[in-house]
Amino acid sequence: MSAAEIGRGLRAGNFTSVEVTKHFLERIDHAGKQLNAFITVTPERAIADAARADARIARGEGGPLTGVPLAHKDIFCTEGVLTSCGSRMLSNFVAPYDATVVERLAAAGMVMLGKTNMDEFAMGSSNETSWYGPVRNPWDGTKVPGGSSGGSAAAVAARLAPVATGTDTGGSIRQPGALTGLTGFKPTYGRVSRYGMVAFASSLDQAGVLAQSAEDAALVLGAMAGHDARDSTSVAVPVPDYAAGLGRSMKGLRIGVIREFFGEGLEEGTGRAVRAALEGFSAMGATIVELSLPNLPLSVPTYYVVAPAECSSNLSRFDGVRFGHRCKDPRDLLDMYKRSRGEGFGAEVKRRIMTGTYVLSAGYYDAYYLKAQKVRSLINADFRRAFSEVDVLMGPTTPTPAFAIGAKVDDPITMYLNDIYTIGANLAGLPAVSVPCGLVEGLPVGLQIIGPHFAEERLLAAAHSWQLVTDWHRKLPPMFA
Amino acid sequence: MSIEWETVIGLEIHAQLATRSKIFSGSSTAYGATPNVQANLVDLGYPGILPVLNREAVRMAVRFGLAIGATVARRSIFARKNYFYPDLPKGYQISQYEQPIVKVGSVEIVLDDGARRIGITRAHLEEDAGKSLHEGLGKQSGIDLNRAGTPLLEIVSEPDLRSAREAIAYMKKIHTLVRYLEICDGNMQEGSFRCDANVSVRHKGRREYGTRCEIKNLNSFRFVERAINYEVARQIELLEGGGRVVQETRLFDSDRNETRPMRSKEEANDYRYFPDPDLLPLALDAAFIEEIRGTLPELPDQKAERFEREHGLSRYDSGVLTASREFADFYEAVVGMLGGEAKLAANWVMGDLSGFLNRDNLEIGQSPIGAKQLAGLLARIVDGTISGKIAKEVFEMMWGGVADADAVIAAKGLRQITDTSAIERVIAGVMMANPAQLADYRSGKDKLFGFFVGQVMKATGGKANPAQVNELLRKLLAG
Numbered sequence: 001m002s003a004a005e006i007g008r009g010l011r012a013g014n015f016t017s018v019e020v021t022k023h024f025l026e027r028i029d030h031a032g033k034q035l036n037a038f039i040t041v042t043p044e045r046a047i048a049d050a051a052r053a054d055a056r057i058a059r060g061e062g063g064p065l066t067g068v069p070l071a072h073k074d075i076f077c078t079e080g081v082l083t084s085c086g087s088r089m090l091s092n093f094v095a096p097y098d099a100t101v102v103e104r105l106a107a108a109g110m111v112m113l114g115k116t117n118m119d120e121f122a123m124g125s126s127n128e129t130s131w132y133g134p135v136r137n138p139w140d141g142t143k144v145p146g147g148s149s150g151g152s153a154a155a156v157a158a159r160l161a162p163v164a165t166g167t168d169t170g171g172s173i174r175q176p177g178a179l180t181g182l183t184g185f186k187p188t189y190g191r192v193s194r195y196g197m198v199a200f201a202s203s204l205d206q207a208g209v210l211a212q213s214a215e216d217a218a219l220v221l222g223a224m225a226g227h228d229a230r231d232s233t234s235v236a237v238p239v240p241d242y243a244a245g246l247g248r249s250m251k252g253l254r255i256g257v258i259r260e261f262f263g264e265g266l267e268e269g270t271g272r273a274v275r276a277a278l279e280g281f282s283a284m285g286a287t288i289v290e291l292s293l294p295n296l297p298l299s300v301p302t303y304y305v306v307a308p309a310e311c312s313s314n315l316s317r318f319d320g321v322r323f324g325h326r327c328k329d330p331r332d333l334l335d336m337y338k339r340s341r342g343e344g345f346g347a348e349v350k351r352r353i354m355t356g357t358y359v360l361s362a363g364y365y366d367a368y369y370l371k372a373q374k375v376r377s378l379i380n381a382d383f384r385r386a387f388s389e390v391d392v393l394m395g396p397t398t399p400t401p402a403f404a405i406g407a408k409v410d411d412p413i414t415m416y417l418n419d420i421y422t423i424g425a426n427l428a429g430l431p432a433v434s435v436p437c438g439l440v441e442g443l444p445v446g447l448q449i450i451g452p453h454f455a456e457e458r459l460l461a462a463a464h465s466w467q468l469v470t471d472w473h474r475k476l477p478p479m480f481a
Numbered sequence: 482m483s484i485e486w487e488t489v490i491g492l493e494i495h496a497q498l499a500t501r502s503k504i505f506s507g508s509s510t511a512y513g514a515t516p517n518v519q520a521n522l523v524d525l526g527y528p529g530i531l532p533v534l535n536r537e538a539v540r541m542a543v544r545f546g547l548a549i550g551a552t553v554a555r556r557s558i559f560a561r562k563n564y565f566y567p568d569l570p571k572g573y574q575i576s577q578y579e580q581p582i583v584k585v586g587s588v589e590i591v592l593d594d595g596a597r598r599i600g601i602t603r604a605h606l607e608e609d610a611g612k613s614l615h616e617g618l619g620k621q622s623g624i625d626l627n628r629a630g631t632p633l634l635e636i637v638s639e640p641d642l643r644s645a646r647e648a649i650a651y652m653k654k655i656h657t658l659v660r661y662l663e664i665c666d667g668n669m670q671e672g673s674f675r676c677d678a679n680v681s682v683r684h685k686g687r688r689e690y691g692t693r694c695e696i697k698n699l700n701s702f703r704f705v706e707r708a709i710n711y712e713v714a715r716q717i718e719l720l721e722g723g724g725r726v727v728q729e730t731r732l733f734d735s736d737r738n739e740t741r742p743m744r745s746k747e748e749a750n751d752y753r754y755f756p757d758p759d760l761l762p763l764a765l766d767a768a769f770i771e772e773i774r775g776t777l778p779e780l781p782d783q784k785a786e787r788f789e790r791e792h793g794l795s796r797y798d799s800g801v802l803t804a805s806r807e808f809a810d811f812y813e814a815v816v817g818m819l820g821g822e823a824k825l826a827a828n829w830v831m832g833d834l835s836g837f838l839n840r841d842n843l844e845i846g847q848s849p850i851g852a853k854q855l856a857g858l859l860a861r862i863v864d865g866t867i868s869g870k871i872a873k874e875v876f877e878m879m880w881g882g883v884a885d886a887d888a889v890i891a892a893k894g895l896r897q898i899t900d901t902s903a904i905e906r907v908i909a910g911v912m913m914a915n916p917a918q919l920a921d922y923r924s925g926k927d928k929l930f931g932f933f934v935g936q937v938m939k940a941t942g943g944k945a946n947p948a949q950v951n952e953l954l955r956k957l958l959a960g
Binding site for chain 1: 522525526527528529530531532533534561563565567570571572573622624751753754755758759760761
């Protein structure tokens with residue numbers, strides 16, 4: 001059942017939130033360990049919240065999400081609950097406050113089941129960099145679920161939770177969404193508050209949803225979006241009723257197909273599924289235009305300068321002084337810094353801190369950081385030009401379906417190329433969604449739809465229209481059917 | 482032949498802005514609280530926490546920019562200055578780097594040999610760090626983050642200052658200005674106003690600068706003077722001995738009255754500045770800036786000029802009176818109540834009042850004699866009730882507790898004798914008592930006039946009106 005269906009059932013009195021919550025807690029109990037999707041499960045709190053939601057529903061209060069369970073990526077601070085960010089560094093960190101996303105979804109009456117596994121500090125594309133071990137793809141346990149929101153993706157794909165939050169810095173919602181057959185939605189930068197979301201790369205990070213359908217994504221996004229005075233980069237643009245806008249027709253929608261997304265490196269089956277989807281939209285009355293974004297292929301190198309630069313600074317606060325891991329018996333201050341950070345961070349995080357420190361250092365700043373910012377504005381300009389001609393852009397979310405656990409973990413460059421189609425939207429701050437559009441050898445692949453700033457409604461309507469005429473989003477991993 | 486050296490100084494003044502809350506968080510900025518009670522999650526740099534700029538700090542920076550005739554940037558940018566230190570919670574300090582809020586401006590300083598204009602390169606907003614505590618904790622160190630996130634305005638001068646004296650005059654000028662603008666309490670003991678001094682020397686007439694040393698964290702005018710003088714002497718001695726100055730950061734040891742290199746760090750810091758992605762560029766529209774311009778008070782230079790022009794005071798007196806807004810206000814209040822007598826009021830405010838305040842280590846706001854009481858006293862001089870000399874006695878008694886001049890005059894019988902016949906009676910008595918002196922005077926010893934004045938004043942307990950005494954004596958002594 002989707003989140004929307006659960007909400008309707010609750011309000012119709014078909015079942016209670018406590019019953020639904022128990023159902024998911026049991027599934028987590030049975031299947032959770034083999035997938036390693038959760039870092040923390042909070043059953044007592046969930047049942048208590050569910051009981052409160054039931055009372056609200058009984059009083060005729062609440063909305064479409066009241067009483068519906070969800071899982072939060074372990075990057076969102078949750079008061080009184082471990083917020084580890086998938087890192088040893090924060091393996092002892094109990095947040096003293098709730099992130100805005102957590103606060104808003106709780107206010108909507110949603111029931112938190114627990115906190116999901118993730119790549120350490122959201123740095124990774126396979127969920128293999130977590131201190132808590134890799135997450136397995138529910139479609140094939142030998143494969144990765146994608147990352148960094150891999151735990152949230154696996155949890156929803158295996159229906160351990162009806163819906164989950166995620167964060168997307170370079171594709172961390174859309175890529176795992178594609179690899180696990182989900183609707184993964186990354187909103188416009190600034191649409192959702194970053195307050196309480198442990199920062200990876202502040203100019204790119206954006207919270208979003210991993211859902212079973214566009215309808216679910218619309219409901220949850222609507223509840224979490226909006227201006228927040230505590231985040232200076234959140235934007236005061238009114239939040240439309242996303243669910244109400246789902247029915248818009250595809251007739252006359254101008255779709256741009258990004259030529260650069262269909263070149264070398266795109267796996268054949270994935271390409272075929274995406275092209276078939278484009279024909280589907282054409283059949284619904286949309287016009288398809290092929291166009292070129294010439295600077296887009298520079299996304300990956302640009303991203304791997306900007307993101308590490310920001311992360312090297314953002315992660316400086318983890319110094320063993322006030323919170324997080326501190327080494328045993330430091331000899332002096334320098335020893336405490338070196339060993340606390342050396343022990344607390346994993347290899348990928350260290351790699352990025354070092355890269356970021358290097359690109360910001362005196363003598364290299366202009367050649368790397370400043371250059372990357374310039375390329376970033378060129379990429380922005382490419383997108384702006386494209387959106388003067390078309391309403392949305394479409395292409396594959398990932399070059400291939402899910403790959404094997406361990407296959408790329410020792411080869412960062414190959415791993416980074418997995419985000420080649422998703423990074424552009426982050427650099428330009430654009431909303432984008434991945435929707436399931438086929439199976440290749442039993443593994444899901446995703447169609448990516450990118451829109452101009454604050455065109456969430458348009459993207460959700462396109463995704464929903466697609467889901468009205470297809471059932472890829474209803475397919476379940478055989479082991480969890 | 483010895484070479485003539487020229488000193489070159491630039492100051493970086495840190496003025497703590499007088500906002501109630503911190504620059505990026507709602508914590509209080511009050512001084513002296515128990516460690517860490519004024520540090521919230523923002524100040525502690527907690528994961529997921531974001532900075533939100535305090536508008537009041539921005540307004541204060543704009544006030545300063547307008548007051549020094551600088552360009553207030555319509556767009557300025559907060560950057561991160563990255564370095565590790567336990568009292569720097571985030572591992573970076575948020576500070577304006579390439580694009581500060583206040584650009585080129587200047588102030589005028591007045592010295593004995595005339596006025597000089599001192600350039601200000603820039604002024605930018607930044608957050609202060611916390612404090613590391615080492616005393617009484619054994620082998621451990623403590624961290625107090627109450628100060629972390631306190632807003633600072635860093636005011637950077639051009640290397641336009643040529644002596645410690647000029648540096649002090651400049652620093653005092655800025656000190657006066659920030660207090661006039663009510664953007665900083667100027668409390669140097671609490672560290673609200675402090676500076677780093679960049680000092681170098683060069684042969685007089687050379688254009689290029691010598692190698693400079695930066696003396697950190699000077700928090701009194703006296704220390705600035707002593708530190709600069711020591712440093713200048715050190716550099717000259719070094720250079721004249723064939724050595725060279727090494728560019729470094731030094732600390733001033735006020736007990737030993739010398740500067741010393743700071744403990745050298747293992748490696749030089751590369752701060753890796755970059756724009757803070759958590760804060761949008763600070764954009765100010767013209768209307769906002771103009772609105773602030775409309776709220777500026779009369780500035781010290783304007784006030785001094787007005788005192789010269791309207792009150793007929795000297796430039797020196799005007800400068801002294803306007804060095805503090807409270808002082809100038811006190812003076813103006815006295816003049817207002819007296820309905821003029823500016824010179825008299827100025828002399829009393831700068832003289833006796835200042836002297837007593839200094840002696841008792843009081844601020845003007847704490848003066849036991851208010852403007853109204855002082856005006857009351859001066860009015861008695863003006864109307865001839867008491868002489869200036871008696872007024873000083875009355876002032877002292879007023880300071881001691883009875884703040885009302887008339888009450889003191891009445892109680893102590895200090896009212897001036899202005900009754901001609903009374904004074905004449907006293908003079909007659911004095912003449913009879915001193916026949917020899919009278920004879921000498923009348924035979925041409927004019928110098929004895931002073932003797933008779935003294936005798937009359939003595940006989941009246943100093944209360945006789947001096948002008949009348951003079952006049953009557955001349956008449957009566959002549960016979």
